[in-house]
Amino acid sequence: MAKSIEVKDLDIYYGNFLAVEGVNVGIKARSVTAFIGPSGCGKSTVLRSLNRMHEVIPGARVEGEVVVDGQSLYDSSVDPVAVRREIGMVFQRPNPFPTMSIYENVLAGNRLNAKKLKKADADATVERALKSANLWNEVKDRLNKPGMDLSGGQQQRLCIARAIAVRPQVLLMDEPCSALDPISTSAIEDLIHELKTEYTIVIVTHNMQQAARVSDDTGFFNLKAVGEPGRLMEFNSTNKMFSNPDNESTEAYVSGRFG
Amino acid sequence: MTQSTKTRTRTVAVPEGNGHHLSVSAGKLPRNAALLTAAFSTAVGIVLGLILGSGLTLMAFLGWVVFVVAYPVWALSIEGRRKATDRTVQALAWSIFVLAMAPLVSLVYTVVLKGGPVVTPDFLSRDMTGFASLGQGGGIYHAIMGTIMVTAIAAIIAVPIGVFTAVYLVEYGAGRRLAQSITFLVDVMTGIPSIVAGLFAVALFIVITGDPLPRLGIGGGVALALLMIPTVIRSVEEMLKLVPNDLREASYALGVPKWRTIVKVVLPTSVAGIVTGITLAIARVAGETAPLLLIVGTYPEANWSPFDGAVQTLPVFIYTSLAATSDVKYGDIWTDRVWGAALVLIIIVMALNLIARVIGNVFAPKSGR
Numbered sequence: 001m002a003k004s005i006e007v008k009d010l011d012i013y014y015g016n017f018l019a020v021e022g023v024n025v026g027i028k029a030r031s032v033t034a035f036i037g038p039s040g041c042g043k044s045t046v047l048r049s050l051n052r053m054h055e056v057i058p059g060a061r062v063e064g065e066v067v068v069d070g071q072s073l074y075d076s077s078v079d080p081v082a083v084r085r086e087i088g089m090v091f092q093r094p095n096p097f098p099t100m101s102i103y104e105n106v107l108a109g110n111r112l113n114a115k116k117l118k119k120a121d122a123d124a125t126v127e128r129a130l131k132s133a134n135l136w137n138e139v140k141d142r143l144n145k146p147g148m149d150l151s152g153g154q155q156q157r158l159c160i161a162r163a164i165a166v167r168p169q170v171l172l173m174d175e176p177c178s179a180l181d182p183i184s185t186s187a188i189e190d191l192i193h194e195l196k197t198e199y200t201i202v203i204v205t206h207n208m209q210q211a212a213r214v215s216d217d218t219g220f221f222n223l224k225a226v227g228e229p230g231r232l233m234e235f236n237s238t239n240k241m242f243s244n245p246d247n248e249s250t251e252a253y254v255s256g257r258f259g
Numbered sequence: 260m261t262q263s264t265k266t267r268t269r270t271v272a273v274p275e276g277n278g279h280h281l282s283v284s285a286g287k288l289p290r291n292a293a294l295l296t297a298a299f300s301t302a303v304g305i306v307l308g309l310i311l312g313s314g315l316t317l318m319a320f321l322g323w324v325v326f327v328v329a330y331p332v333w334a335l336s337i338e339g340r341r342k343a344t345d346r347t348v349q350a351l352a353w354s355i356f357v358l359a360m361a362p363l364v365s366l367v368y369t370v371v372l373k374g375g376p377v378v379t380p381d382f383l384s385r386d387m388t389g390f391a392s393l394g395q396g397g398g399i400y401h402a403i404m405g406t407i408m409v410t411a412i413a414a415i416i417a418v419p420i421g422v423f424t425a426v427y428l429v430e431y432g433a434g435r436r437l438a439q440s441i442t443f444l445v446d447v448m449t450g451i452p453s454i455v456a457g458l459f460a461v462a463l464f465i466v467i468t469g470d471p472l473p474r475l476g477i478g479g480g481v482a483l484a485l486l487m488i489p490t491v492i493r494s495v496e497e498m499l500k501l502v503p504n505d506l507r508e509a510s511y512a513l514g515v516p517k518w519r520t521i522v523k524v525v526l527p528t529s530v531a532g533i534v535t536g537i538t539l540a541i542a543r544v545a546g547e548t549a550p551l552l553l554i555v556g557t558y559p560e561a562n563w564s565p566f567d568g569a570v571q572t573l574p575v576f577i578y579t580s581l582a583a584t585s586d587v588k589y590g591d592i593w594t595d596r597v598w599g600a601a602l603v604l605i606i607i608v609m610a611l612n613l614i615a616r617v618i619g620n621v622f623a624p625k626s627g628r
Binding site: 051053056058081082083084085086088089091093095096097098099108109111112113114159162163166 | 515
């Protein structure tokens with residue numbers, strides 16, 4: 001069910017401001033692709049353009065193509081809502097719905113879309129999603145407690161469970177561990193390894209060790225200069241990126257000489 | 260070399276530590292210093308008042324002056340300047356608080372004292388038909404029911420308009436020209452004098468009914484709704500703005516359309532504040548008099564039809580009864596009725612406020628933390 005993503009000559013604008021320029025990436029199915037780079041260089045913007053989430057911000061638009069499994073996402077016939085059902089997203093800060101219990105949070109994708117599920121199916125979905133998010137054992141006895149009661153790391157895993165409960169093709173993660181402690185981070189990294197067998201994962205991270213640990217391919221974004229749009233400087237296998245990158249600035253960034 | 264630098268730093272640091280004690284301890288007034296000073300200044304006030312031979316007001320004023328001076332001075336002598344300033348500001352803040360509370364407490368006290376004995380089951384269950392105008396029996400049942408009906412009509416009209424407008428302003432309109440002009444018009448609307456809202460309702464129903472002087476319950480509802488709408492829009496707007504954008508994005512990212520996100524995520528998250536705001540808006544218009552005087556008029560018994568004839572409401576009842584208190588023979592009973600009706604009106608408004616608080620607590624998103 002996982003799909004590959006082909007990005008061609010993608011320019012992303014906020015109003016008249018060109019934020020990211022000329023991105024070309026091939027993201028393989030059933031693999032983890034990491035985007036690294038200094039703050040403000042457009043990693044998250046590119047990530048959000050992969051499921052048309054950036055359109056939520058007024059004035060944002062793209063030029064170029066994002067093709068998922070042969071289907072161009074920016075065709076006029078494409079419904080962004082349908083895109084987001086296929087390409088799920090996990091955000092930087094955990095954001096469970098405060099009005100819902102743990103159980104309801106996991107089922108939010110179904111419930112909010114008014115999809116009726118039989119009780120047994122719903123229970124099975126919740127258990128599957130929470131198990132894949134490595135959260136089941138911690139919460140199985142208190143599924144009806146508010147999702148906000150969980151710790152930060154648990155909340156983030158709850159959000160991952162919520163994202164995978166709707167069985168998306170692709171999972172986008174926007175700095176999923178930046179608000180978490182090392183133990184929760186490691187739990188989520190383990191989880192990413194497991195999820196990779198079923199999903200295509202794209203992760204934005206500020207943590208280069210994390211990129212090196214979890215990803216198969218890595219893309220390095222950078223600004224050419226202050227005020228210039230961000231661009232993808234290099235895209236290669238993670239091994240190559242961290243041992244012998246083609247681009248000088250990649251090497252400088254990866255080795256910690258700047259950024 | 261490094262060794263010697265270290266030693267030198269230490270030897271320099273040690274006499275410094277010995278020479279200057281950390282001066283973090285200072286004199287402190289007793290915990291009940293404010294109470295002590297208050298007792299002292301009350302005593303001084305009373306004594307001075309007796310010497311000058313004047314009444315309670317002057318005593319209170321003198322007591323207050325003594326307190327405001329003595330309290331900081333005492334602090335200055337023991338605790339120092341900063342604490343003295345702190346206590347001066349505290350004393351002033353408390354004075355102003357008491358000043359603000361005085362009329363409120365006095366009002367509630369007077370109304371309860373004068374209206375309390377009047378409000379009997381009989382008073383609440385009778386209307387003003389029959390011999391009531393001649394000083395026998397009579398009650399405000401019809402006015403209570405009229406107030407509830409007219410206010411309910413106003414809420415039915417104003418709440419949907421207000422909530423939908425606020426949803427538009429926050430969720431769809433952000434930054435657009437239309438939204439900006441609506442916000443401006445809402446601000447203008449907030450400033451409409453209530454009598455003008457009443458005139459609007461009269462003019463509207465003259466056009467609709469053709470009657471040169473329409474008296475209709477629905478007209479009162481329209482006038483009150485006009486006053487309610489801006490309050491509702493404002494409070495709901497603020498509540499919707501408080502909903503974190505993260506939640507909207509979380510919902511969009513699950514492939515939930517915008518309208519469903521609003522209905523199932525944004526509104527439930529903010530429902531407590533919305534309901535509170537609406538209830539407060541209702542409480543605010545329930546006591547409105549001027550527009551009702553113009554458009555609903557008065558009527559001696561309960562009129563359940565908002566589309567047919569005048570309706571009695573509590574504020575208007577109070578107003579018209581007040582005119583009758585100058586009656587030589589029946590003036591006293593009319594005075595009683597005014598206080599009784601005023602007490603009931605206050606109770607209704609307070610009850611609405613309490614309900615708003617309870618609802619706010621019940622609907623608030625629960626967190627175990």
